[in-house]
Amino acid sequence: MANKLGGCRMNPNAVLLIEDHPLVSMMLADMLTEHAPDLSVLKVPTIQASEHHIHENPRLVIFDLNLPDCEGVNSAQRVRDLFPFSQLLAFTGTTHDDILLELAEMEIPCVRKSADYHELLDAVMKGLMATGVSCQEGMSADKMKSKNEFQSNIIAPGSKKPLTWRQVEIMRRIAVGMTAKEAARDMNLSPETVRAHMREVLVRLGAQNRAHAVSIFTKAERQSRLLEEAQSH
Secondary structure (H helix, E strand, C coil), rough: HHHCCCCHHHHHHEEEEECCCHHHHHHHHHHHHHHHCCEEEEEEECHHHHHHHHHCCCCEEEEECCEEEHHHHHHHHHHHCEEEEEEEEEEEEHHHHHHHHHHHCCCCEEEECCCCCHHHHHHHHHHHCCCEEEEEEECHHHHHHCCCCCECCCCCCCCCCEEEHHHHHHHHHCCCCCCCHHHHHHHHHCCCCCCCHHHHHHHHHHCHHHHHHHHHHHHHHHHHHHHHHHCCC
């Protein structure tokens, strides 16, 4: 892959993210650098902006299908035209089977934004390994089922720090009425671990107590889902 571009400037450790939502972009960047610390993660919000990185020959390009300057399969075709030697991964909120089928025919892997954490992690890891990137020893999806500390796209108004995916899973259980002990048992964690996460959740959400945290979390998660639905149109 690296030799096909002749004398152009190359960054063999680059991964390009084409995603216009900053929290989604940040979450993906965190995931990439956690598993492959030597990577240089480039983030742009549009396909037009990605043109500035053509000559860096990124190993992997992760892109949203629905961007401000292009939508659907047209986005996939433009990305392929711009980065013909890069491994591609479409990351999208679309639920249209015809679009997903066209991506499959183009042999472009796709992961939906509605996928759970482990599906997303597996897709990203496969994309990296397909380019020959050596991922950090022992940092497989199975191990991350116990760690699972990457930031989500759920953030309270005025906060600078999103909840981690584990904190989200805990809050979802608390929101439906589980106690800390019940949530711990359901997630195969110790009650002390859940309580420690809850203390951090209160800080990140700016909540005064558990009930206040549930109220803020429920609204923030609803806003996150609405945002993903909007991005899929």
